Amino acid sequence: MRGFWISLVIVFLFGSQAEAKKVDIDKVEPMFWWVNMKNPNLQLMVHGENIAHYDVELNYSGVSLSRTIKTDNPNYLFIDLVIEKGTKAGKFNLNFTDKGKTKAHYQYELKKRRTSSAERKGFNESDVVYLLMPDRFANGNADNDSVAELAEKADRNNPDGRHGGDIQGIIDHLDYLQDLGVTALWNTPLLEDNEARGSYHTYAISDYYNVDARFGGNEAYLELSKECKKRGIKLIMDMVFNHCASAHWWMKDWPQKDWVHLHDEYTNSNHRKSTILDPYASETDQIQFSDGWFDRSMADLNQKNELLMTYLIQNSIWWVEYADLDGIRMDTHPYNDPQGMSKWGKAVLNEYPHLNIVGETWYKSAADIAYWQKDALNANGYNSYMPCVMDFQLFFSLEKAFLEKQEWENGLVRLYKSLAADYLYKDTGNLFIFIENHDTDRIMSTLKGDLNKFKSMMTFLLTTRGIPQIYTGVEILMEGKKSYGDGKMRIDFPGGWEDDARNAFTAQGRTDKENEAFNFLKKLLNWRKNNSVIHTGKLKHYIPEQDTYVYFRSNTEKTVMVVVNQDKSAKDLSLERFTESIKGFKSGKDVISGKTFDFTKGKISLAPNTSLILELE
Known part of the structure; x- marks a missing residue:
């Protein structure tokens, strides 16, 4: 299946077929939406030849037409809908009319959500x-x-x-x-x-x-x-x-003249990210960074639009x-x-x-x-x-x-x-x-x-x-x-x-x-x-000495001691310096090797160029 290429049912409700004027609608995006979203507003972008010349009508309980927006390109029409809370999932027609006569309709669908907004969890430190x-x-x-x-x-x-x-x-x-x-x-x-x-x-x-x-x-x-x-x-x-591809479908017919950043001649970004943060940056440098193209194949989108x-x-x-x-x-x-x-x-x-x-x-x-x-x-x-x-x-x-x-x-x-x-x-x-x-x-x-x-x-x-x-x-x-x-x-x-x-x-x-x-x-x-x-335990680290870095992760249930030794020679690591972190613990068991290190001796032996993850006991 080629994605969601839109299938429109063209309905002619007046005169004979010979008299009917065909309305071609190429795209409606987003192609469908959901009921009971937190934000009740939805804006549809409709693309079709001279589509801006038509009015829009709909009849579906809980959905109202707020406004239509025309741009400098008559082949686009933006439709603002309001979907009230409690609206039922279902389908309805967007009717495109001329002088009260319907020329075409697009069947739009509102789907039922699988979960609520609050139930959706993101990735975090546990991942x-x-x-x-x-x-x-x-x-x-x-x-x-x-x-x-x-x-x-x-x-x-x-x-x-x-x-x-x-x-x-x-x-x-x-x-x-x-x-x-x-x-x-x-x-x-x-x-x-x-x-x-x-x-x-x-x-x-x-x-x-x-x-x-x-x-x-x-x-x-x-x-x-x-x-x-x-x-x-x-x-x-x-x-x-x-940016989008130079091959994006709308690059052949921009929704608005300022949809992408255009220049008298091709202008690449200067890639100076510092200009956005720099309090002394010139406007010229900032504009070239943000409005210049990332690459010739990547048209810079105008997000001020x-x-x-x-x-x-x-x-x-x-x-x-x-x-x-x-x-x-x-x-x-x-x-x-x-x-x-x-x-x-x-x-x-x-x-x-x-x-x-x-x-x-x-x-x-x-x-x-x-x-x-x-x-x-x-x-x-x-x-x-x-x-x-x-x-x-x-x-x-x-x-x-x-x-x-x-x-x-x-x-x-x-x-x-x-x-x-x-x-x-x-x-x-x-x-x-x-x-x-x-x-x-x-x-x-x-x-x-x-x-x-x-x-x-x-x-x-x-x-x-x-x-x-x-x-x-x-x-x-x-x-x-x-x-x-x-x-x-x-x-x-x-x-x-x-x-x-x-x-x-x-x-x-x-x-x-x-x-x-x-x-x-x-x-x-x-x-x-x-x-x-x-994932969430407190981190405490100690200044590296002699090519060895030691730090601890701890919570109410467990303390873990990590030792990274970059020394090319074996060494004994004195534990006295880490007393505040190991107080009350007598040993540590390495997660990888399973070997137990005795802390009561006051030191542990480290192999060269190695690391330990010790669960303290």
Whole structure:
């Protein structure tokens, strides 16, 4: 099925067929809605030749027509409806009339909601999020690798081409993810990207209401959501509102002249995110950052346009309701219009108070990142209404911390300093933390294949504050560098295609080293899943000394001591310094090895280049 391409029943109620004037309506978005939403207002965007020349009438109990809005393009008509609380689910006709005579009607549907707004919960500190790129994960249905009406066809030999991974491939491996210990899934965008080249990443969206047919379409996404729910895996949707594809259907016929940012000649964004925060920034620089295009294939949307902003808000709510989502990830968040996105965040959270939203906040400074978190104490009073932000500062610290000998500012001190800056954040539990993603070097390339450093890094990531995110293949030590080019860095998961030489989804298809990494991560993830002390327990850390970083997580039920030792030599760690945290405890049992360490001796022995997670007893 090609998404929800609209089927209209054209009804001619006057004269003979020869006298009737045909009304062609191409789209009505959103295509349907729900009763008993918290916000009773709904705005429909209707596209069809000269549709603005017609009046609109309807007759359905509980639904009223508030107004119609015409733009400078007669091929669009915006219809504002009010849906009263208690309105029953059902269908009714939107009648398009001319001088009192109905020329056409569109049958609109209001559906019953599956849950109330208050019942919908988002992802949180108890989760570990698994990020994957659908095109590069697994091909579950070879029949949709290429689709006639979509420009780019499958070519697995092209690193920058489409390789055929799809939603069915994800569904087929949900048991693998559940076994690994994953509790939430973030796919890079699944909506249609009809660009002629490089469309596999789908960050240039050409249809905001349809999952790309090469991924399986909307019905496949519904099935993914259902199968995730069966396994206790939350589903996070990647949304892109700063820009759309140059191939988007409305680019051939803009709803308004200012729907996208246009320039006398092509103008790229200067990518200077600091201009939004800089009190001394020139207006020229700010405008080029926010209104310049992200890329030639990515038209910059004008979020100061109220009709567009309403469209985007409703689109988000539609997907949450339709696909039973548990969260949203917003791409390139600072590139969006700040006020427009503040309005968006507030509207989404008003409808779903417990949903979580994470924004991509690619800055090196905690102060810059903290600005974008909901309820931040910003000097200018700005509130993004975005609960969760991506902790890029910690990511940049992690990239270096495990490769350096400890000095005053280097090595593990980088991690200590990153966390010491947490006073800047409104909610430290709502920080999205990671060691790699689809836009960065693979961590095993950074670590030059060092398995012990990998284990120590994962130990830190999965026991510190925040919401950890891991990226496809980290469990089997996949490598890649941006210098290779994005397509070559984002390689296919081995075993996701029938003709692959090996299947790394199975222990038999992995090397001994890969199995060691997989089993380590599996044990750690599944332990974390059942230990609330790591989710919300108090964090206390000690300044790293001699390449060793020690911190504690504690609540009323349990205390956990984490030791990360980057020293190349074995050592005895004196416990006297940690008395305030270990008082009353006589030993600690390592989560991974099961070995018990006796605290009564006043010290514990550490192997070189290793880490411990000790449950205190």
